[in-house]
Amino acid sequence: xxxxxxxxxxxxxxxxxxxxxxxxxxxxxxxxxxxxxxxxxxxxxxxxxxxxxxxxxxxxxxxxxxxxxxxxxxxxxxxxxxxxxxxxx
Numbered sequence: 222x223x224x225x226x227x228x229x230x231x232x233x234x235x236x237x238x239x240x241x242x243x244x245x246x247x248x249x250x251x252x253x254x255x256x257x258x259x260x261x262x263x264x265x266x267x268x269x270x271x272x273x274x275x276x277x278x279x280x281x282x283x284x285x286x287x288x289x290x291x292x293x294x295x296x297x298x299x300x301x302x303x304x305x306x307x308x309x310x
Contacts, residue, residue, distance in 0.1 A: 258274050259281045264283075268283075
């Protein structure tokens with residue numbers, strides 16, 4: 222059920238688009254991280270554990286720094302809602 226100026230299913234379309242964008246962004250980060258990773262975090266300088274380097278071959282950050290980076294990225298989010306004025310045009 223949609224409301225206002227939207228059609229039925231628009232909310233699910235918005236959710237699907239957000240998930241698709243997140244997956245594409247994650248794939249892009251993985252592709253960029255291929256190859257030789259770092260032995261020490263590029264953010265804080267702490268050693269990246271061997272286990273993380275085996276699981277994530279292109280790892281450049283420690284778990285703590287990557288977690289805080291992910292939280293900041295998620296907090297920024299994507300606002301797909303347009304104003305009602307833009308929907309009337």
